[in-house]
Amino acid sequence: MLDLLAAVGRASLAACRFTGQLAIFGLSGLSHLLRPPFYWRMFGRALLEIGYFSLPVVALTAIFTGMVLALQSYTGFARFSAEGAVASVVVLSVTRELGPVLAGLMVAGRVGAAMAAEIGTMRVTDQIDALSTLSTNPMKYLVAPRLLAGAIALPLLVIVADILGVMGGYIIATFKLGFNQAFYLKNTLDFLQPTDVISGLAKAAVFGFIIALMGCFQGYNSRGGAQGVGAATTAAVVAASILILAFDYVLTEMFFAR
Amino acid sequence: MTAAVPKLRIRGLRKSFGDKRVLDGIDLDVMPRTSMVVIGGSGSGKSVLLKCVLGLIQPDAGVIEIDGQDVLRMRRADAEAARARIGMLFQNGALFDSLPVWENVAFGLLAQRRIDRRAARERAGEILAQVGLAASVGELSPAELSGGMQKRVALARAIAAQPDMMFFDEPTTGLDPIMGAVIDGLIVDCVKRLGSTAVAITHDMASARRIGDAAAMIHRGKIIWSGPASALMDSGNPEVDQFTHGRREGPIQMELRR
Ligand SMILES: Nc1ncnc2c1ncn2[C@@H]1O[C@H](COP(=O)(O)OP(=O)(O)OP(=O)(O)O)[C@@H](O)[C@H]1O
Ligand SMILES: [Mg+2]
Numbered sequence: 001m002l003d004l005l006a007a008v009g010r011a012s013l014a015a016c017r018f019t020g021q022l023a024i025f026g027l028s029g030l031s032h033l034l035r036p037p038f039y040w041r042m043f044g045r046a047l048l049e050i051g052y053f054s055l056p057v058v059a060l061t062a063i064f065t066g067m068v069l070a071l072q073s074y075t076g077f078a079r080f081s082a083e084g085a086v087a088s089v090v091v092l093s094v095t096r097e098l099g100p101v102l103a104g105l106m107v108a109g110r111v112g113a114a115m116a117a118e119i120g121t122m123r124v125t126d127q128i129d130a131l132s133t134l135s136t137n138p139m140k141y142l143v144a145p146r147l148l149a150g151a152i153a154l155p156l157l158v159i160v161a162d163i164l165g166v167m168g169g170y171i172i173a174t175f176k177l178g179f180n181q182a183f184y185l186k187n188t189l190d191f192l193q194p195t196d197v198i199s200g201l202a203k204a205a206v207f208g209f210i211i212a213l214m215g216c217f218q219g220y221n222s223r224g225g226a227q228g229v230g231a232a233t234t235a236a237v238v239a240a241s242i243l244i245l246a247f248d249y250v251l252t253e254m255f256f257a258r
Numbered sequence: 259m260t261a262a263v264p265k266l267r268i269r270g271l272r273k274s275f276g277d278k279r280v281l282d283g284i285d286l287d288v289m290p291r292t293s294m295v296v297i298g299g300s301g302s303g304k305s306v307l308l309k310c311v312l313g314l315i316q317p318d319a320g321v322i323e324i325d326g327q328d329v330l331r332m333r334r335a336d337a338e339a340a341r342a343r344i345g346m347l348f349q350n351g352a353l354f355d356s357l358p359v360w361e362n363v364a365f366g367l368l369a370q371r372r373i374d375r376r377a378a379r380e381r382a383g384e385i386l387a388q389v390g391l392a393a394s395v396g397e398l399s400p401a402e403l404s405g406g407m408q409k410r411v412a413l414a415r416a417i418a419a420q421p422d423m424m425f426f427d428e429p430t431t432g433l434d435p436i437m438g439a440v441i442d443g444l445i446v447d448c449v450k451r452l453g454s455t456a457v458a459i460t461h462d463m464a465s466a467r468r469i470g471d472a473a474a475m476i477h478r479g480k481i482i483w484s485g486p487a488s489a490l491m492d493s494g495n496p497e498v499d500q501f502t503h504g505r506r507e508g509p510i511q512m513e514l515r516r
Contacts, residue, residue, distance in 0.1 A: 118356070126352035129314045133346040134366040134415070 025143075025217050032137065032144040043145035050111050050146075050208070051153030055160065057110060058103045062161035065098050066090060066168025074177050086179070087187035090169035095192070095200045099161040100154075101248050104207035107154060108240040112215040115146060116236035119219025120229035128220070143220065146212045154208025155201040162197065199255040206251060207244050214240040263326045265290040265423060265455040266311065271320030272479075273306055280306050281317070282479030288472070293449045293456035295470030295487055297501065299510070302476050304459045305349055308425045313341050324423070345421035349428050349459075351412040353400040359386070359411050360396030366419040385414045390440055406433045413441060417448055424448060426458040430465050442468040463502050466490060475501065477510065 073089040119142055122128050131138045166188060173179040214236045222232035264287040271284040280303040288294045298304050309315040311322055313329070322329050324344075329337045345366075353362050361368070363385055364378035373381065383393035389410040400408055409432055416424060429445060430438035442465050448454045460466050466473060470487030475498050483495045490502050500508030 122354075126348045126350060127354055129309070129312075130346070130348060130352040130354070130415075132314065133312055133341070133344065134419075135342045135369040136365070 021221075022213070022217055025220070026147070026213050028139055029143040029147050029213070029216065032140040033148055035140075037140070039141055039145050042141060043149055046146045046149035046212075047153050049114070050107065050149055050212070051156055054103075054107050054110055054153075054157060057106050058157045058161050059164050061102050061106050062094070062099065062164040063168040065102060066094060066165035066170075067172045069093055069098070069165075070169035070172040070177065074173070083177075083179075084187065086173055086177075087169070087184050088191035090173075091166050091188045091192050092196060094165035094169070095162050095196045097200075097248075097252075099158045099165055100200045100203040100207060101244065103154065103157050103161045103204065104211065104244045105241055107157065107208070108211045108214075108244060109237055111150075112211045112236045112240045113233045115212065115215025116219040116222070116233045117229055119216055120222035120232040121219075123220060123222050124225055124229060138220075143216045146216055147209060150208035150210075150212030151205045152208070154211070155204040158201055158204040162200065195255070199251075202255075203248060203251050206247055210243045210247065211240045214243065262289060264288055264323070265325065266457070267321070267323040267326075268307075268311070269321040269323075271307070271310060271322065272318045273303070273310060273315065274318060279479055281310070281320075284320070284476070284479070284481055286474060286481055286484070288455055288457055290455050291449060291453050292471040293445065293458060293469055295466040295473040295490075296457060296459045296476060297461070297466060297473065297490075298459075298476035299501070300461075303479060304476055305427055307476070308346070308427060308457065308459070311341075312344060312346060312425070313337060343422050345416040345419065345424040347409075347413050347416040347424075347426045347429055349431075351400075351408045353408055353412055353415070355400045357399075358396065359398050359400060359403070362400065362411060363396070363414045363418050365415060370419065372419075382414075382418070385418050386411070388417075388444060389414045390437060406437065409433060410437075410441070413444070417444075420448075420452050421454065422452075423455045424457070426456065426460075428459055428461065430460065430462055438462065438465060439468070445469050463490065 069090045070086055073086050074083060077083050077085050077089075119128075122142070128138045128142070131141055170184055170188070173184050174181045218232040218236040218239070219229075222228045266286070266288040268284055268286040271281050272279075273281040284307060286294075296304055296307070306315060310317045317330070320330070324340045327336075327340060329340050332340070354365065357365070360379050360382035363382040364373075367373050367381065368375065368378050379396070382396050386393060386395055391407065391410055391414070395403070395407070395411075400411065403411065409429070413426070413429055416426070424445075426445060430441050433441060445456055445458065446469060449456050456469070458469050460469070467487055467490060470490075472484065473487040473490050474481050474484035475495075476482070477497055483493055483498045485493060490498070493499060493502070496509045500510055
């Protein structure tokens with residue numbers, strides 16, 4: 001019994017320490033954004049890596065999600081003869097929820113892992129130490145540009161995902177389910193409010209920041225050779241994915257609970 | 259002579275990792291414009307000593323003075339400025355593998371914004387020539403180089419900004435004997451021509467006598483002998499004698515390192 005209590009205590013202490021370290025790390029990374037120099041080159045590289053090279057993955061995810069949504073909601077709503085709602089269900093689910101979350105999860109797997117591996121390797125091969133002996137602050141050089149790039153790139157990706165997701169639904173609805181094309185589009189646009197899209201993009205910015213933060217944090221603190229880097233990579237993806245889902249709830253609560 | 263302030267003065271430096279005591283009261287003076295060779299068994303804490311001076315490892319106790327200024331007790335920005343004037347060759351090279359060789363070499367110069375990128379590229383070519391590498395090597399990535407070439411690029415990077423103190427962690431390990439002699443010559447040249455102060459760790463006695471003005475041996479976390487490098491081979495100290503002549507029998511018994 002006491003053992004159990006001790007274990008629970010240790011785990012909560014570890015969780016607190018982790019949260020504290022992560023918060024300090026994130027704040028310090030952000031504070032470096034405010035003080036010059038800013039490494040544009042590193043920022044550009046990170047933006048390309050997170051945004052541009054994730055396009056195919058996010059695009060495919062979005063299209064298929066839109067298609068499935070149309071199909072599923074049609075079979076569901078047909079039972080109540082409410083097929084007309086398909087368009088609005090697709091567009092609202094994609095912009096408010098599925099676009100940001102699925103893009104976030106895909107990018108967490110792709111980019112979060114790559115970041116943790118790259119920075120982790122730099123850590124265990126002394127490259128991060130070498131940076132500070134060459135008049136370069138590693139937080140400023142490695143972390144700050146990636147945090148900013150994450151928060152900017154993911155909303156851009158989600159804009160693409162929103163469009164493609166709606167398109168996927170449109171394709172299925174009109175070509176397979178026999179909806180009138182103009183009617184479907186009109187229904188889509190009629191139900192869409194600017195806040196739906198904006199809240200989705202705001203979520204995406206937070207998720208992008210979380211992905212970059214976890215990748216950098218785990219990589220930066222990795223220890224002990226290839227194995228340590230591997231562990232950091234896994235931890236970055238797992239933690240980022242969980243945090244994305246948790247923050248998704250929190251942000252939804254903030255935006256839509258009145 | 260007695261009035262001269264040591265370039266680097268270390269007193270009572272201690273560092274443990276867990277319950278493993280690595281540095282146990284190191285005292286060391288390095289006079290300006292001289293070079294000091296540090297020898298000692300594998301795992302005796304030589305690399306840790308250099309990293310403590312560079313601020314990459316936080317020592318547990320002791321005093322580290324650079325130009326008479328205590329870097330452990332001064333303001334962080336001042337300590338960083340004092341340490342920015344130290345060039346470091348890491349034992350494993352620690353080259354930035356995401357950057358081409360020339361950018362590695364010119365990294366410090368670019369970071370200090372002393373020159374633009376085009377001039378940096380040219381300058382990198384000149385420095386590479388000093389370590390016996392063609393300017394065309396500058397276009398390669400570090401992963402495309404042999405181990406010895408990586409070491410020389412790392413050396414080029416450490417001396418590129420002409421720092422007034424230079425640390426070399428095993429500069430000639432992994433080089434052929436002729437190249438080793440060339441690199442030794444280069445280090446001596448930096449001290450004589452640029453007026454730098456050098457601290458070199460080496461296991462190579464020929465190299466130690468070529469580079470060193472002074473020498474010190476570290477054993478069991480303490481400096482057990484220091485004197486002129488020319489006296490290394492007949493120091494009269496039984497431990498040093500055994501070490502420099504590579505004898506199996508003597509006061510130093512091979513112990514299993516923890
Ligand atoms: N970051 C660290 N964490 C824990 N232990 C460490 C760390 N760095 C070094 N050590 C330990 O400190 C001791 C000294 O290491 P150091 O790298 O300074 O040896 P060295 O004298 O440079 O040896 P070599 O000649 O083989 O390079 C070793 O026992 C090593 O295990
Ligand atoms: Mg070493």
